Amino acid sequence: MSKAEYTITVYTENQIGLLNRIAIIFSRRKINIDSLNTSPSEVDSVHRFTIVINETEEVVRKLCRQIEKQVEVLKAYYNTAEEIVWQELALYKVPTEVIQAEVKVERLLRQYGANAVVIRKDYTVFEVAGHREETDRLIKVLEPYGLIEFVRSGRVAIIKDSEGFHEKLKEFEYREPGEDTIENEFLDQNEKVFTM
């Protein structure tokens, strides 16, 4: 089984220490996290982690089980790149005078979908939201002009097939979970979204 990029989406309670509990599941197995983002979710009080790793599906499935085993984790899903819509946000700080003199700013904005966030006498900050290749490409373009600072956010991802967590959470709040809560991929192998 070959490695591929997987995006893991974890719905959790908002609890101090949970980030560590989730992170050590990867570090214990010497697996590098390519990107990690924590954010609120569509449900008030439920937190959402988005984690990107490069591993085989078997490893990713086992990791998700270990994650779901944590007391404060509601659910963990994993998806390939095709199964999600995703974005990363990048910021680029460049010297304004060089940019003005040598780069056609308008072309830059159009070609790379960049926005100017700040324009000052001394520097300008552009932002690009997109896939990794897109944000990488602009680094290459700006580097010759003296890229002062670059930063990229963790990935945020929406699962194409997901209907959100509102309904699922209701199931969790019942004392006796419905069949739907404890899906079992052995039974549901045709499901496009992996759930446990």
Add this chain to the structure above:
Amino acid sequence: METLASTKEAPTNSAVQSVSGSVAVLEALLAEKVDTIFGYPGGAIMPIYDALYDYNEKLRHILVRHEQGAIHAAQGYARASGDVGVVFATSGPGATNLVTGLADAQIDSTPLVCITGQVFAHLLGTDAFQETDVINITTPVTKWNYQVTDATEIPSVLAKAFYIARSGRPGPVLIDITKNAQMQLFDYTGYTPCNHIRSYRPKPIVRKEYIEEAAKLINAAERPFVVFGQGVILGKAEKEFRQFIEKAGIPSAWTIMGMSAIPTDHPLGVGMLGMHGNYGPNLLTNECDVLIAIGMRFDDRVTGRLDKYAKQAKVIHLDIDPAEIDKNVKATVPVWGDCKETLPALTELIEQKVYPQWLQRFRDCREKEEEKVIREELNPSGDVLTMGEVIRVLNELTGGDAIIVTDVGQHQMVACRYAQYNKSKSNITSGGLGTMGYALPAAIGAAYGDPSRTTVAIIGDGGFQMTLQELGTIMQFKPNVKILILNNSFLGMVRQWQQLFHENRYSFVNITSPDFVQVAKGFGISGKSISKREEVRTALKEMLDHPGSFLLEVMTGKENNVFPMVPQGRGVAEIVLTREEV
């Protein structure tokens, strides 16, 4: 609120009372029916100990000699009683001394609630005296942990702690309480036990489809084989398990942790699995056509080389922890759920059967093992004492009714291979972590966990020296613990490996011991040391009959090896019976 014993907070008639966080902790323990705490006081947990002063009659506190002793004792208590073990320790070194026990309890699924003191909340992160980041240190080795900085959280957090520790797949929970929270007075409205946490599913739902699928496989099987672990004991499903195997007629082998779930002389019990388990169960794992794993996790010491493990078999795996399914061995049919529920459902669907020829294969293997290993181990022809013959005589004297607590190493393997067990929860050992020093404190805990039974701690000369300070606990509180030291003057298991796999290069396995009988005497514990065969029976009898704890040291053969053995890196079917075959 009649259980409120503290004199500091004058009880009022109203339902709401002002009590300290410390009192709330002790009230929670009472509400959870805790009767014994193993602990050690210190600066950051002093308010709880101050409150404990007034609860002395309701809560028995055993003052250990080291926090590691406290947590192993709590483990022994939990394993013997089936209840949650409770530990108190202070911040900093008190808490870090718990780490080995937490790791042990985590890997062996032992329910514990450990309460540690912590520095005042305003000092957190300042490198205050005896401050360590206990929550982060213990995160990988706890099922759940939580830091309390405000007393109002205490009742609900402790309720969660007990619920999490004992439900589902049990495990250790650590609650770190800052000193200010212990001292803080708050309006206490009583204790409500927890039975639901929305993000926590202790038991996966039982899917009928899988039970049916599993029953179909079992009914069609020609050579089915059951391998079971501690899940049967933790699930309190011994009866359901017996009904299942007896109706199915399937030969069944236990892991070291599952041992004693059925009596060792059960007609369908074919012995122990694993590196030093019995010959038949290992060999025939690779000949069965349906392997039914119940409440066990396919540890590498059980499976040997995974790509040579039961490849021919269809695997049915019953476990309460979904993360265990497919972790090491791919399941053909996974049966997620509590085996107390899944086993009866399965029993109902299976046909009553017997497999005389298949069972005979196990008997033939047993015969071969008897001839090559067991006979000489239990009734040696040579002069030196074997560990096996000591266990044989012990069996004859206890009739298999004792709780046997073992440490880690050769004596552990020999005890687990040869000890007789009539009752469940009789075998207490550090299976997953392999913690030397476990047995003495765990036996103290077991003696409190089930005082109706004789507790025998079987320990090697190495392991005993790791936690022998707990003799002080025995001296002071007088639990009835029979200490049987099997002394081969070596760190025997490591020596065995050095002999077999490292060309006899005995590197630091030659351990000298103090005069253990004199040491015990210093703690006011009677003892005896023997080295001759004719003394074994009378000495063991003296130990068992002695009113109170007793230490018996038996000098055994220095370079005896434990066989059979599945050498590391080989498949279970490559199990060897003698040194020549290694």
